[in-house]
Each structure stands twice: as C-alpha cells, then as structure tokens.
Amino acid sequence: MTQPRDAEFADFVATREASLRRLAILLCQDWHKADDLVQSAITKLYVHWRKAKAADSMDAYVRAIVVREFLDERRSSWARRVTLTSQLPDRPAAGIDPETALDMQAAIASLPPRQRATLVLRFYCDLSVEQAAQVLGCTPGTVKSQTAKALTSLRIAFSPNSDTTHADATGVGSSVAARRGGRGEEGLNHA
C-alpha cells in the first residue's frame, strides 16, 4: 500500500527540491540550515501526504510546511528549549553579521525570522496579504504589520540620514547606518 504513495512522494519531491531549497535559503540564509529545513519539511510532507494531495495546491501546501517549520524551529530551537545548564549560551538564529551588512541581502538577513518570512512570502512568492496570512497561520492584519515593520527597518537602514538611535531592535538600522557613517570594518572588535 505504501509503494505507490512512496513513488508519488519521491517524484513530487524530486521535481520540487530545487525550488524548496531556494525558498529555504531565503528563510535560513545558510545552506546547511536550509537543507535541514527542507529535509524536515519533506518528512512532514510524507506524514501528511494524503492531506497534501487533497489540498487545492500541493505547492502551496508544501510552501506552508516549509515556512511553518522554519518559524517553529526558530521559535522552539533547541537552545531556547533545552539547556545542558542554565548558562548555556544561545545558538544562532539565522544571520549575517549586521555589522558587515552593506546591502539589501544582508539587511534582510538581519530581520527577525517572522518578518523575513513575511517578506519572502510577499515579495518572492508574490502572495497576497491574505494568502501570506494563511501560510503563516495568522491574521492579514499581522501580515500587514509584520511587513510594515520590516519595511520600516529596511527604510531606516538605507536612509542616508538615518539616526542609529531610531533603528529598531533588529539592529539593521544601526549597523547599516553605522557602516555608512564610516565606522570600523570590524564592529565586533570593539565589543
């Protein structure tokens, strides 16, 4: 009974793997994490294969799995959930060093995961607010506010007159503005 299911699943994943990895790299900003994410997502897809096949769009269904898996992992990453001692330091969120962020890609990478996922869905997957909300499992209002926050962060980051104190908690504004202000190449040296 599982043979046809397995074959269908394998065919589907084989044809979608590249696009799933593209989506995952935009979310994770790291190929190893991206591959781990795709691996988890397709495992989950197998478990929910019947439901996926019954969905209006299997691609949309898988995309939702990938995005939610990404957010779940971020939200409940091992380091946040489990510690060997109470002092174990946190493990990486996805990220490029904001101190060295000079371009849009680095600035996007510095956004919080949920904001980044929202931007990916809106501006890479070209989903409407409602569609993005469905994928993220939130209200359209939340998508709008997440998008607005992300855009504000990026706008501040790329504003030539930006004041670093206006940057939001993501640090995007401060880092890019600081770089534009000609501070040292290795910001972390001063930490």
Added chain:
Amino acid sequence: MPEQSRDGVLRESIGRAFHEMADKEQPQSRVSIQQALRGGRARLRRRRLMRAAGVPVLAAAAVSAIAVGSISLPLGSHTQGPSTGTGRHFSALAPYATFGWLPAREPAARSQQTALAQLNTWGTIDATTEDLNDGPWELTAYAVGACHRAGNQIDCPSDHQGLLQPKGPVHPCGSNDGEVQAPPVNGRQAFWEHNPDQVDKVNDGKGQSSVSHMRCLTWEYAPGGWASLRNYVEINPSKQLVVRIASKIRFGGQQPSFKFAAQFRNLPGKWRVVPPANFYLFRRVGHKLRYMGVQHGALLAESYTITDGATTVGVNVNVFPSKRSQCIKGTPGCRVINGYHVKVQKLGRGQDGRQQVEISAPDADNLSVSLSGSQQSLGLLLRVFAHMTMLGTNPAAWTTQPIATPQASTSPPPTQSTSSSPAPTQSTSTSPPPTQSTSTSPLPTQSTSTSPLPTQSTSTSPLPTQSTSTSPAPTPS
C-alpha cells in the same frame, strides 16, 4: 521622493534581492528523499503505536532521553551488576549508560551522517534501515536520586523547560498508571508500565479493535537510580527480550569516553567542561540529534559547554562531508585567529536577554567548530579561540581531554594573544588552517565494521582504541 514611491522602490529592491539570492548557484544538496521516506514512515508508525497505546503523541515524543547507549561500541561481556560508580551527576566526558547487548538484527553503525546512534529520543525510528538514528530501543536513565518512588508511583524530573512536557515530575515510561511488577533486573525491582498482557478494546472509528499497551520497563539500576527501556517499533517485544536487554545495560563505571574534535590548550584560568544536570538532553535540529554523535565509530561530543566559573562558552562541533564554506580572506566578518579563518557574527539574544555572538571556523577541512557566548564576553571568546586546536575529521586524532592541562599538552602555546586586548590582532597570515591530522594510526575498528550489532561480545578489550593522545594534530603555525 514621495513616501509611496519610495516604498515601491524598496519593495522592488527586496524582490530583486530575493531573486538574486534564490538564483545563485545551489551547492550540492544534502536533502535525502530516502531519509524523508524512512523518517515519515517511522513517524507514522510511531503515531499509530502511540494511538494504540493510548499515549498522547506529544507526550510520548517528548520523552527526553537521556543516557547514552552504545550500539556500535560493544563493551564485552559483563556479568557484574550495575556499577557502583553511579552518581548524582553524569560525567561530561563519558556516557553514563551503554547498551551491552542488543539483538543481532538491530541496525549497525554504518552511517556517518547519523547524529546519534545509540539512543532514540526524538529521532526517527525504523528498524529496517541501516541508519542508526533509526534504532528502535530507547533508553532513558536518570541520575541517582533524581527520581522518587512513592507507593505505586515513580516520579522523575521532566524536561525542565516545560515546553514539551507538562511541568512537574513524570514517570520514566511516560505515564503512571497501572504499574505491574516485572522480573527483577540484576536483582533490583522492576515494573512494567502497564500490564504487558492486557489488551484493551478501543474504537478505531470502524468499530472495536484490540490494542495492547506499549511495553515499557522501568527498573532501579542502582539504589535510587531509575531507568526505562522501550521499543518504539514493536509494540510488544517479548518480555524476556526487554528484560534481557535491560539487564545488560551498563551504567557508570568504565565507559568509552566521548571524543572531542577540538582541544583547548594552555587556557589561562581553570576551565572545565560543564556536566549535564540530572539527565542528558539532546539537541534536535530537524530530524537530527545533537550533543554527541557517532562518527567513524567514536562518540563525538558535538555540542557542549565549558566554563571557567565566571563565563560560559558554548562549543559546537560539526563534521560534515561538504564543500568548504566561503569564509576566506577578505570576506566581511572573516578574520584569521590562530591560523584559522574564522567568522565572527552576532546571533540572537540568549535566554538572559543578552546579545549572543559566535566565532566559527567553518572552513577547516570539513570540520567546523564554533564558540558562542554573550557579546560582553566576546574578547574572552576570542582569547579562548586562540587557544583552540582543531583535531581534524579523523577520529584517531580526537582526544578525550577537551581541555588539556599544561602538562598534557605537548604543543607550544598559541603565539596569539593572551593579551588583555579584547580581540586578537587581525592576523595577516595567509597560512591555511592547520592541515588535519596526518596520523597514520588506524581508525577504530568499530568504524568499518559491517557486522550488525554488538552481539554479546566476549572481547577482553572492549573499549574503543582511539587515541587518547592530547596533541594529535599539528599545532597551527
């Protein structure tokens, strides 16, 4: 420029940036459809089992387990009872428990990619694959004194984060109802979680069907020390089999040491590896388990913590067959410390709310080591990193002493910085990271073994023979 127009430009730039990123050439994929099939099947099977056993899936999956058993590292015959070397805290340098015997049909250690062979906690489970992460036996061991027996109930500490399990004590097998006396294990009291012969009628939606409870054995392996054993694949493995496996599990005493692929030499101050608390917990990354994994037959410590009493530094080690990362000279954020090309990057905020940073050396010949800690301790992290030597991907070169004492370390101290400056001077060295071990010492014999499993070994030298040398790798110039 009007606000709306500026927004339009920004959105366009974002879209363009995304497409540029997505259209970059993809590195070789590590995604495995076969692994997804195995993992998916196992998850479905586990779900069915849990449903049949009447155990909520989440709770069952949340059993945070715990001790380390070594399928791939046969310990030889040991007829003695549990070691008296049990303690209230597990060692950070050696596993606490090891499977001494498993049925021969269990999978063997062949996969390098598997993170943790010996235990199944979060891992996918499939007895039919050769992937050790799929082994079906789950052992959970609690330190002596961690659990308390009150009447018919055994309470053990739950995942203290309380996110995956309800807060408060839990039974080693997951629930606390209907314990039934089991044959003593090595002379100590033991219980089945449920009556193993009991069959319940349940409504499966198509009428009544019979289900048995999952067989899970809880026993006292040492006074005040409790463990549990279950099989996720077979709902009802033979009682004799479960008891036999349990009776051969070895606790405490002489265990194969964890292997460390990086060593800190001549660290100023008194540094030590932080031992786990009451029980071992494993990091789950996707479907993988981290903390320690089997690499070439050795128990590689993949994620651990060191401390000097004041500052705690997380150490993460990855050995993966992949292309080198892109941290090369001139790349923003990259620098050279102690001969290694490293990347310094900010992470998210830690549990204490403080900004975390990480120093990673991602391009050291398939061995990636990173140190992480709070940003305030970045200077210290950099100094600690300057004392680190990577030992390569050959387990023969790994060490059992992650922090070498000055006497044990035969290599000269790193030339770089024990100065008080927060960061080592950016080296202009163009020398590559040290060549990984060229040791000619053989790999552990276990690693190439294709024999299925540690059938009860009668070997007299059961422990792995990997080097315990403390300076197996060349010192970076």
